[in-house]
Amino acid sequence: MPSEVMTRLDPKSHAAAKGMSDLSIRNLFIVPTIVFLIVFNIFPLLYSLGYSFTDFRASTNAPANFVGLQNYRELLNDPFIWKNFSITAKYVLISVTGQVIVGFGLAMLLNRSIPAKGLITTLLLLPMMLSMAVVGLFWKLLYDPNFGIINYFLGLGKFEWLADPDMALYAIAIVDIWMWAPFVMLLSLAGLSAVPKHLYEAAEIDRAGSFYTFFRITLPLVAPILMIAIIFRTMEAFKTFDLAYVLSSQPNTELIAIRLYKMAFQEWQTGMSSAFAYIVLIMVVAITNIYVKYLNKVKAR
Amino acid sequence: MKKTMNGMLAGVALGALTAPAAWAEDLVIFWAEWDPANYLQELANEYEEETGISVTVETTPWADFQTKAFTEFNARGSAYDMIVGDSQWLGAASEGGHYVDLTEFFDANNLGEVMAPATVKYYAEYPGNSGTYWAVPAEGDAVGWSYRKDWFEDPAEMTAFKEKYGYDLAPPATWAQLTDIAEFFHRPDENRYGIAIYTDNSYDAMVMGVENAIFSYGADLGNFETYEVDGYVNSPKAVAALENYKKLYGYTPPGWAKTFFVENNQAITEGLVAMSMNYFAFFPALLNEATNPHAANTGFFANPAGPDGDQFAALGGQGISVVKYSENQEESMKFLEWFIKDETQKRWAELGGYTASAAVLESEEFRKATPYNEAFYQTMFKVKDFWAVPEFAELLTSANQRLYPFIIGDQGSAQETLDALAADWKETFKKYGRGQ
Structure with a gap:
């Protein structure tokens, strides 16, 4: 019985005085959550799976016709969709790699006794506390070739960060790195401070170089927590919508989330976009699974 | 707990009941x-x-x-x-x-x-x-144009223009003149640029801009009754129109790759360009001294004619x-x-x-x-106007996907772009059982 493993209710407590049992308290907390999850997550998920096999359009009164796998076939044969996927993959790779390098680097710098460490850490965390849309809007101003301060400080003249088709995706990734590297830094810092000091002392006694110490002690011990940061950031980067949508409308920056939004809410191809959302879901689940497998392997070591 | 829950539920119910009644x-x-x-x-x-x-x-x-x-x-x-x-x-x-x-x-x-x-x-x-x-x-x-009267009426500019192009500097009557004037005033060193056009590829912004060229060049998007598109949207006239539009993009201010009505009015108020495309609905703001420091020097003209004298504007x-x-x-x-x-x-x-x-x-x-x-x-x-069929948004998406890489990204040729667009549209109409 599950109730047996639970901690017994204190007979003197307020709840017990009202005649509530452990079980009813458990239900009180869990049932609303489960109902919420079913109504707002599971039900739409299954319902849209049904739609993904139809030609349903929410903007018309026409009944939905069953079309089998046609939506999936059309999507997977559409070169523009493949382009959206490769753009997204490129974006995830640049942005997550950048965040890990910058975030971990910052964590290494902060993982020593320096004056005003708390203040510096707090200031570094500010970007990730801002709203994505706001960040997008002010970076658009910073990048502006006519009056933006980035070109002014870097002396780049009229360099077109967002209008240059080859540069735009990198420009968006830079903003994402600026915003989310602190998140990686925070987790890495937690990992770094958990590395036992005696290992470093032992390494020093053995006259191990700093390079060797980093790759043999620091990195392996921080790896599990770094992997968690990478999983979170990959999933988030894969779903990026607001930042890219606000900053640029280049075809070279049309991430899958943007294409999906346009298909669902501008073109009202409800059936087709449900199928698209499922393809994206399967991909995210698959990628996350690979990471989780790797994470378990790292932990086992 | 129960009381709070009840209170909350009652609040929600009350809100739901009174909201429509208050507005009836x-x-x-x-x-x-x-x-x-x-x-x-x-x-x-x-x-x-x-x-x-x-x-x-x-x-x-x-x-x-x-x-x-x-x-x-x-x-x-x-x-x-x-x-x-x-x-x-x-x-x-x-x-x-x-x-x-x-x-x-x-x-x-x-x-x-x-x-x-x-x-x-x-x-x-x-x-x-x-x-x-x-x-x-x-x-x-509909789409019209605003321009800087003081630049156009500057005697030194007028002489220089006549010398270079052989005709008087005045609000353009044709797309060829529009392009000449844009080229003439395009001086990045002086922070002055030729022209502001629509380039935002979300929804219908850029498409409306390109339409001005296509329609005035005497081409059409297709046959609105039979839904035929091949030979219309990729006709030689449409190709020439698109080439012209792309040429104009070369005379826009830097970073002009996601622009619509707001940016095009700004181009005038900030004193960046000689001419700017925009909907008439946004022109009142250009005559307002409070929003446009160049209000007294801003003039307006209708979308110019194409090479064969056709003259239309996007609605x-x-x-x-x-x-x-x-x-x-x-x-x-x-x-x-x-x-x-x-x-x-x-x-x-x-x-x-x-x-x-x-x-x-x-x-x-x-x-x-x-x-x-x-x-x-x-x-x-x-x-x-653009197609008004229920699937117009899909037609817009194809147009954005095809036109933008050519105009802004410099990929492919105008003919390839419009051939591909015609094929996309044909496919969409086929899907919805129109014409064919």
Whole structure:
């Protein structure tokens, strides 16, 4: 019985005085959550799976016709969709790699006794506390070739960060790195401070170089927590919508989330976009699974 | 805990019960957030004074307008009684059963003749030539141009221009002249640029810009009755038009890759460009000293003619439709009856609205009222529009996907771009069983 493993209710407590049992308290907390999850997550998920096999359009009164796998076939044969996927993959790779390098680097710098460490850490965390849309809007101003301060400080003249088709995706990734590297830094810092000091002392006694110490002690011990940061950031980067949508409308920056939004809410191809959302879901689940497998392997070591 | 829950539930229930009741008396018109919506609110306030029925004009930013309106339609919501919908929505909204059929109202009031023919054709009728009407033309609009009079009238510039191109510097009459002038004034070293055009590839911004070139070059997007596109949108004339548009992109200010009406007005107010494309609806702001330091030096001209003398402009503007799910349809019809009266239309124009009423448009009074009204009057009799079929948004997506990489990304040729677009459109029409 599950109730047996639970901690017994204190007979003197307020709840017990009202005649509530452990079980009813458990239900009180869990049932609303489960109902919420079913109504707002599971039900739409299954319902849209049904739609993904139809030609349903929410903007018309026409009944939905069953079309089998046609939506999936059309999507997977559409070169523009493949382009959206490769753009997204490129974006995830640049942005997550950048965040890990910058975030971990910052964590290494902060993982020593320096004056005003708390203040510096707090200031570094500010970007990730801002709203994505706001960040997008002010970076658009910073990048502006006519009056933006980035070109002014870097002396780049009229360099077109967002209008240059080859540069735009990198420009968006830079903003994402600026915003989310602190998140990686925070987790890495937690990992770094958990590395036992005696290992470093032992390494020093053995006259191990700093390079060797980093790759043999620091990195392996921080790896599990770094992997968690990478999983979170990959999933988030894969779903990026607001930042890219606000900053640029280049075809070279049309991430899958943007294409999906346009298909669902501008073109009202409800059936087709449900199928698209499922393809994206399967991909995210698959990628996350690979990471989780790797994470378990790292932990086992 | 229980008490709080009950309290919360009661609060929610109370809110749900009272919210619609409080608004039952009012009429709500939904439109995009821009100056004309404010003018309409002023007009509606006068209606309230006369009848005691208040009318609220609710607005949302342009970028969300289509999404928000159709989300409400799809949910069969009664939040809006009337909607000032885009011309392209007619197919989707009428076939979707979201608009009330206004044919009877149209015929009874002889609106086919009261309103300018182009506005009836593009803002009200669907399918084309069917005699079925879904909206009352409200805000006439089309693309025109603003320019810097002081730059054009500078004697030194005029001499230099004549020397280089062999004709006088004046507001362009043809697309060739437009391109010459853009090239002439394009001086990045002086922080001066030739021209501002639409390049935003979300929704219809850039497509409307390219349409100005395509239509004036004498080409069409396709046959609106048979849905044939091959040989229309990729005809030699359309190819030449697209090449010209791309050439113009070369004379735009730096970073001009996601621009629509806001940026194009800014190009003038910031003193960046010689000429700027924009909808007439945004021109009042350019004459306002408070918003445009160059107001006194800003002039206007209609979209120039193409090489064969064809002259058309891309249509903007909207008609008012009654929403099928409104609980105040009868009151809404009364409002429309008031709205179409000659004196209301005249007042609408005075407030800043672009009336579609033929009589008001043709009056000397209207044409002389502002520096751009004459250009507007000329334009409204030679406008063309995008497809109004229910799947117009898919057609726009293909157009954006094909045109943008060519114009901004410098990929492929104009012919390849338009051939690919024709193939995409053909595929879409085939999917929905149109023509073929």
